[in-house]
Amino acid sequence: MNIDKLLKPGKMAIVGAGEGEGFGGDTTRNAVAYMKEHTFYLVNPKWKTIFGRRAYPSLADLPEDIDLVVICTPAATVGHLIREAHKKGARAALVFASGYKETGTPEGEAAQTALCALCAELDMALMGPNCAGFVNYTEGIHAFAFLPSVRERKGKIGFVSQSGQLCYSTMESPVPSFSCLISAGNAAVTKIEDYIEFLLDDPDTKVIALYFEGIQDGGRFAACLKKAAGIGKPVVALKTGRSEKGERVAASHTGSLAGSDRFFDALFEKFGVIRVEDLEELIYTAQTLAVLPKLPAGKGIGSMNLSGGETGICADLGERNGIEYPDFTATTLTGLTAMLPPYATPANPLDMTATLSYDTERYAAALRCVMNDPGVDLVLVGYTLTQEITDPAIRYMADAMEIVRKEANAKPILILPFTGNTRNNDFRLRLEQMGVPILPPPQYAFPLLANVFRHIGHDSAAVDDRLPIFGGREKEAGGSVGAPVTLTEHETKTELAHWHIPVPAGGVAVCEEDAADLASRIGFPAVMKISSPDILHKSDVGGVAVGVTSPDGVREAYRRIMANVRNARPGAAIDGILVERLAPPGTEMIVGVKNDPRFGPAIMTGLGGVFVEVFRDTALRLAPVSAFEALEMIHSLKGAALLGGYRGKPPLDVDAFANLIADVSAMAAGMKEELIEMDLNPVFVCAHGVLVADAVMIKRGAGSASAAVLRTP
């Protein structure tokens, strides 16, 4: 959908304009205060003039055509006004009114459906309903229903918010500057994805900041993020609904499908989206990326502070957030030693003492010295810029930064204040104009830096981005793909073997002799397990024998297992007994697949047992993943150390395990129409190679493997 008429209208009309309180008055006030006189019309039959400007009785009375109608009147009037506007050439509308789907009532739902149908009929874009409007700062369009305080806000952040209140709070923060600020409301016609596409194409938008509670079309949303990663435009996202209660709030607030929060993490991970936890972090992350002339080339921070206390805070919170301060080279240390007072100990993070900060030349020299260190990719200047300038240090420091910023090969400089609610506005603007952002206080700043580093470390080329997204619940609900069926272990493993995933040799025997014969062919020791679509937990019914070493042993085990199972579960349908070569012992890992209706299949891994169940130490990505991504998943586990040769054991074959994860993810993507979920538990990871020891799959349609098939590895 082309929404240029909506966000960049040549002419717009405000219907319900006025001088009073409320949507009409405030929208009019904003337009009159900030827009060029000839770019908008005011419409209200009650007044001849509004704020001294001519008011027209109706849209039909306007002297020329318009692109956008801004409707400040109640829901009941909206349909008629849209038709009128369409006759006046409008191809876009903005509706502030509530009373639609967000009410959760059948009437509201019906009103929204009718609104969508009308816009489809007239081919019109529509912002809202139940929104606060937008401001396009680049074009000087103010179609916004809250009164902001006066400050310069034009900048490089394109911001889209599902919440009007958070949109207003963002606007009123003194920190961010925007290309475009959009309160999407119910996003009934024009979707969040449409706005993102607009901002991706907008040359004045350098960073996209999003607040949302849920999305409607996983495939389109993913495509937007993929495009953003491709063109290198950072996306910063605040998505609520991580917690159970938060998910409930999100679902009741916008009616959009919330849930599956971890799938969003996986999607963001795939495309290098920076996920943040609250509005303050969203604002600062976006503004930092908007102000920096270029992203740092790597993760090496050179930290320069005026005191030991500040340096200690940087050291502690850096470590807590995985920030590394590379040791300075001998050259850097020698340079700093020559500049600093004799009692200072040069190191990174650096306590320079306050002495240099009152001398532009010397401060510039120190900055340059740290910046020239080959391990340093950005300089983090610890300094609390106060509201009033009582201490003149910042004058000298800002002058020094201005000099150094202009030099060839200058690296990014960022300022870290140690308290918030400060920052002198003149210096803030001056620093931002020279490309030096002021960060929030440390407990926001260090996670922000860690996120930026993760973002720059994101390697689009190493990611498998062929996401096989389902495309909405409709398809699932269609029923053409059949009812869910749980496959037996043998059926599941046979399916796995088709996809070249290593499973033990084995097959299902239907009598003692068959079993003994099978075991002899595949080799001893054998493991035997009851094969029944009705029995999931085989050990619980005495359905397992491990380490059987002879044909006679196999016969005996066959009889025993059958007797146990018939005794414990007399009604169960029994295929026979699965006979396999016993797997060599290895470290137990698990690999799981879950197919989400909006995101398609995701793949999960973790260490087996308590690590997953108690410590919840798992990694999840959207399928398919490359072997590179699979390795990232493995290394993101807290328990990853156990794979690297723990307690003198040889290191395990992590590469083979990564390949297995990638293969399973490719299988999941390939089977996206029928696979519902799959659990490989455990997978044995050995010093050489890997093997799936147990597995179960739930899919639509029957298992493809006949019980009589003999798998060979």
Add this chain to the structure above:
Amino acid sequence: MNIDKLLKPGKMAIVGAGEGEGFGGDTTRNAVAYMKEHTFYLVNPKWKTIFGRRAYPSLADLPEDIDLVVICTPAATVGHLIREAHKKGARAALVFASGYKETGTPEGEAAQTALCALCAELDMALMGPNCAGFVNYTEGIHAFAFLPSVRERKGKIGFVSQSGQLCYSTMESPVPSFSCLISAGNAAVTKIEDYIEFLLDDPDTKVIALYFEGIQDGGRFAACLKKAAGIGKPVVALKTGRSEKGERVAASHTGSLAGSDRFFDALFEKFGVIRVEDLEELIYTAQTLAVLPKLPAGKGIGSMNLSGGETGICADLGERNGIEYPDFTATTLTGLTAMLPPYATPANPLDMTATLSYDTERYAAALRCVMNDPGVDLVLVGYTLTQEITDPAIRYMADAMEIVRKEANAKPILILPFTGNTRNNDFRLRLEQMGVPILPPPQYAFPLLANVFRHIGHDSAAVDDRLPIFGGREKEAGGSVGAPVTLTEHETKTELAHWHIPVPAGGVAVCEEDAADLASRIGFPAVMKISSPDILHKSDVGGVAVGVTSPDGVREAYRRIMANVRNARPGAAIDGILVERLAPPGTEMIVGVKNDPRFGPAIMTGLGGVFVEVFRDTALRLAPVSAFEALEMIHSLKGAALLGGYRGKPPLDVDAFANLIADVSAMAAGMKEELIEMDLNPVFVCAHGVLVADAVMIKRGAGSASAAVLRTP
């Protein structure tokens, strides 16, 4: 040390006063601007008048005696001036000059030693050297060498900082208000502990806020914290040096002994001290506690927001920080349903929509309704107070809060903004005056609330606070307590048995027959281990046999172990072979003791193996601990779920394990003079009872157990 003359001087003199830049000028400017005319004298032989006030050529020329001399001149002049001031009656001095111990030079060290000796000789208190001074806002004393911007700062926080720079940043934050603000500098004579004692006794100080890098006297510091807990005056502490790099910074910055950071955690835990991670958190935590008329009675938050977005952030960040929003009762829900628009869904956290916030009466009714819920202990009002008031909601909301705050049984109200760098000053002051603090943005606010809840949950009565602190390295260095000796397992366990800690029956056999006899007496199956002061890892040398079931088996194992050990370690001294009854299997836990020269013994516990080594899932407290504290330690482990009946196993005897921890801690406290460290690994925790399966102790002086002693359980 009584430091009233220092912090509450009747008269003070500023030596080196002037109108220029630097310490002398700025201190003079502060005194002239903020102090009563008759409370201070200016001394400088160069001037007749300073800022129109009379300047005296020397201290001797002053017309009357003084209490405090504030020395703005360089280090070389200090000794002479202190003697002169003493002659004029001064019993306290303040020295801004640097050039002392902080330089790390022998000259600086000598200067500081001389300064201390002089103050001891004259019995004078001294702030600094190398400090920024102090302001006593209650008494109107300004002896401070940085120029603050103009704002009202009088309040209830007593703040002590080792860093002058952080002291200044704290002062310049618009948030906090102080009874007293102290930059302690090198704290050469008057110590951090002295200042804390002053603030504990000061009725105008409601909260003590500390920034420090290390302390000098663990025992006195602990006594201060114990007193604070006893009188219910909250202490909020920012201590840098958590990380390895941070520790290095702290050590080089003040020269105070840093290190052992986890001991500080244990000390803070013991006395309910709130530890924070940066200055912003310190400021806000202290101000919140200072403003609240009373602490909440419990941890139940009623969260009220104007939008779904804000509510979602509260839900998500609440969960992440362990905050619980109790479900509202049916009465509360009915009440809210009647007030809210039909599309709102009452729940906790609550999205009230913005409708009520423009009507004082209705907003007050909603506040009251949430406040009256029996599960609610405090009301958290989500609202972003902007710098300029463009949206009038806060007028109605503040009026409503004012009404409700005055009602009987009002519960605490706190305001949570969603962005920072805002807050209209008039409303901030008005809200603070009615006892409603404004929190920082969510990612500071929720950890802050979690800390406050931990603080109010601290139960002084359930804590064993008889800390057996060593009292400094001097004692350890004295050597009177002997050189470190590693006890054998048998010696260690015999020591443990003396303290009634459950160990298996066993003894050391010196020949085959002895071993067989011993095993027969204590019962089979037996476990046998080589007993040698030279062999720590017994399995590595073939020195262990497990599950020996007969006297003949014992004889055979005896010969085998001896042969193995003589082969692997020919030179090792061998006591014999430890023969024990094999412990029944249980979940493996570890318990450790480490005796710190400044803090005394600390006790650690965790689950055995990878849980400690890879996940670092341990709990540490200062010894002795009560069984209550031991239970808290156990429940603080991430892996605690494994003890409660994991995977259908019976729940383990956690009470017995807590008793064992308490007993080991009592033993550690009792042996504080000789114990260096001890490791019980593993301790088997069973469904009924616990048993120490292996143990080693390092202490000063020889083991007390003869190898021939037979332990009985």
